[in-house]
Amino acid sequence: MVPNQEIAELLRWYVAMGIDEAIGDTPQDRFAAPPPRPAAEAAAAVAVAAPDAPPRPTMAAPIPAAVLPISNNVASARRLAEEATTLEELEAIVAAFDGCALRRTATNSVFADGTPHAPVLIIGEAPGADEDRVGKPFVGRSGQLLDRMLAAIGLDRQRDTYITNILFWRPPGNRKPTDDEVAACLPFVMRIIALSKPRFVVLCGGTATSAVLGRHEGITKLRGRWFDLAVPGLDQPIPVLTTYHPSFLLRTPGRKSESWRDFLEIQSKLLSK
Ligand code: URA
Numbered sequence: 001m002v003p004n005q006e007i008a009e010l011l012r013w014y015v016a017m018g019i020d021e022a023i024g025d026t027p028q029d030r031f032a033a034p035p036p037r038p039a040a041e042a043a044a045a046v047a048v049a050a051p052d053a054p055p056r057p058t059m060a061a062p063i064p065a066a067v068l069p070i071s072n073n074v075a076s077a078r079r080l081a082e083e084a085t086t087l088e089e090l091e092a093i094v095a096a097f098d099g100c101a102l103r104r105t106a107t108n109s110v111f112a113d114g115t116p117h118a119p120v121l122i123i124g125e126a127p128g129a130d131e132d133r134v135g136k137p138f139v140g141r142s143g144q145l146l147d148r149m150l151a152a153i154g155l156d157r158q159r160d161t162y163i164t165n166i167l168f169w170r171p172p173g174n175r176k177p178t179d180d181e182v183a184a185c186l187p188f189v190m191r192i193i194a195l196s197k198p199r200f201v202v203l204c205g206g207t208a209t210s211a212v213l214g215r216h217e218g219i220t221k222l223r224g225r226w227f228d229l230a231v232p233g234l235d236q237p238i239p240v241l242t243t244y245h246p247s248f249l250l251r252t253p254g255r256k257s258e259s260w261r262d263f264l265e266i267q268s269k270l271l272s273k
Contacts, residue, residue: 072099073099073100073180073183073184074099074183074184074186074187076099077097077099077184077185077186077187077188078187080093080097080187080188081093081187081188081190081191082187082191082232082233084191084195085195086195087112087116087192087195087196090111090188090191090192090195091111091112093188094109094111094168094188095109095111097168097188099184100167100168100169100181100184100185101181102167102169102170102171102172102181103168103169105169105170105172106127106132106169106170107132107133107135107170108127108132108133108134108135109135109168109169110127110131110132110135110136110137110165110168110169110170111137111164111168112137112162112163112164112192113136113137113138113139113157113158113162113163113164114157114158114159114160114161114162114163115158115159115160115161115162116162116196117162117196117197117198118159118160118161118162118196118198119160119161119198119199119200119270120155120160120161120162120198120199120200120201120202120266120270121161121162121163121164121192121193121196121198121200121201121202122138122146122161122162122163122164122201122202122204123163123164123165123166123189123201123202123203123204123208123212124137124138124142124163124164124165124166124204124205124208124245124246125165125166125167125177125204125205125207125208125245126165126166126167126169126170126171126174126177126207127165127167127168127169127170128140128142128170128174129170129174130143131143131165131170132169132170137163137164137165138157138163138246141247141250142245142246142247142250143246145246145249145250146163146204146246149246149259149260149263150263152260152263153263153264153266153267154267155266155267155270162196162198164189164192165208166182166185166186166189166207166208166211166212167181167182167185168185168188176207177207182207182211186211186212189211189212190212190231190232191233193229193231193234193238194231194232194233194234195233197234198238199239199269199270200238200239200240200241200266200269201229201238201239201240201241202240202241202242202243202262202266203240203241203242203243204243204244204245204246205219205244205245205247205248206218206219206245207245208245209222209242212229212240213227213229213240213242215227219242219244219245219248222242223242223243223244223258223259223262224241224242224243224258224261224262224265225241225242226239226240226241226265227239227240227242228240239269241262241265241266241269242262243259243262243263244258244259244262
């Protein structure tokens with residue numbers, strides 16, 4: 001019998017490693033040795049391997065896209081993203097995309113929420129545990145704060161905005177997205193902008209800002225500023241506003257007044273025709 005303290009320590013270690021959710025009722029040991037092969041099958045394998053047997057041509061096993069060099073995944077993401085002519089098509093392409101390894105550990109793909117073609121497109125970082133479970137962005141605590149901030153400037157999340165993230169799958173343990181993960185998802189994010197054609201985009205947090213704008217000065221320097229973004233497939237550049245991520249505000253409520261100024265910017269931009 002394992003003492004309770006050891007179990008508690010093991011669980012703490014799991015959580016520290018990002019394993020913070022049970023996704024099935026039955027435990028599965030993925031490191032266990034495979035079951036022994038039936039005798040006839042094993043004998044056939046030995047016969048094939050006999051030294052005087054002519055060598056058999058081997059067929060290369062398909063390589064999962066996520067282990068191909070990242071440039072291949074980015075190139076295929078670009079090609080697939082360009083093929084989509086509607087947001088529905090793009091959502092289906094993203095759900096089937098095999099070039100980001102996070103898809104393997106996620107429960108759901110998290111594409112977008114709100115009204116497609118709404119005037120404001122909000123882009124966050126990546127789904128967390130709640131979003132992964134539900135399959136929609138910003139439904140957890142930071143999403144609730146975002147909803148309240150939008151309501152404070154008279155906007156309804158479902159009616160007035162379209163919301164997505166830089167990544168479509170949850171990074172285990174909510175760790176920071178890697179550069180490769182961002183690179184593999186970015187073509188789809190740019191296509192969301194092109195297909196949803198918002199009046200402007202709001203980038204929440206440093207990850208979204210550096211991914212979309214390619215600026216790395218840090219969000220405290222960049223927040224509250226407007227940029228013009230050239231988007232493949234659109235004739236005109238799209239205005240982009242940078243602001244803090246709601247989860248940063250949950251941890252650092254003293255910064256809410258700066259965000260409030262950014263949200264007033266959103267409001268006045270919407271009122272100006
Ligand atoms: N944080 C994000 O950036 N996006 C979500 O969808 C949820 C939390």
